[in-house]
Amino acid sequence: xxxxxxxxxxxxxxxxxxxxxxxxxxxxxxxxxxxxxxxxxxxxxxxxxxxxxxxxxxxxxxxxxxxxxxxxxxxxxxxxxxxxxxxxxxxxxxxxxxxxxxxxxxxxxxxxxxxxxxxxxxxxxxxxxxxxxxxxxxxxxxxxxxx
Numbered sequence: 001x002x003x004x005x006x007x008x009x010x011x012x013x014x015x016x017x018x019x020x021x022x023x024x025x026x027x028x029x030x031x032x033x034x035x036x037x038x039x040x041x042x043x044x045x046x047x048x049x050x051x052x053x054x055x056x057x058x059x060x061x062x063x064x065x066x067x068x069x070x071x072x073x074x075x076x077x078x079x080x081x082x083x084x085x086x087x088x089x090x091x092x093x094x095x096x097x098x099x100x101x102x103x104x105x106x107x108x109x110x111x112x113x114x115x116x117x118x119x120x121x122x123x124x125x126x127x128x129x130x131x132x133x134x135x136x137x138x139x140x141x142x143x144x145x146x147x
Contacts, residue, residue: 039109046106047118050125057128100129 091099107122
């Protein structure tokens with residue numbers, strides 16, 4: 001009889017420990033779900049901001065092309081389009097570092113989530129900014145050896 005009571009007590013303690021661990025895991029799971037929801041909202045904001053930036057750049061490029069073609073037959077500079085797009089969005093050229101960091105984070109998150117459309121959008125935005133920076137810095141200042 002004592003052996004049966006000891007086994008029952010041990011079994012009861014094991015069930016209580018398992019129940020407590022299940023509660024801990026449920027609380028951790030809930031916290032992770034909340035964090036993922038916040039991350040998804042932030043990523044959507046970055047995605048929407050990037051789309052607006054790209055739309056502004058494309059619209060400005062189109063207006064430069066039509067205006068320049070009428071004036072002298074030359075196309076507008078993409079650098080001007082990027083600066084104009086940043087201006088339209090209420091940001092300035094000095095905000096580029098923060099914008100680039102946000103885009104890189106969004107790109108990595110989209111890649112990790114397997115969202116190819118958003119990954120492509122962020123990659124395109126980063127390429128535009130990279131081209132802008134390359135034209136501003138130039139190969140010599142960037143340390144690129146030209147033959």
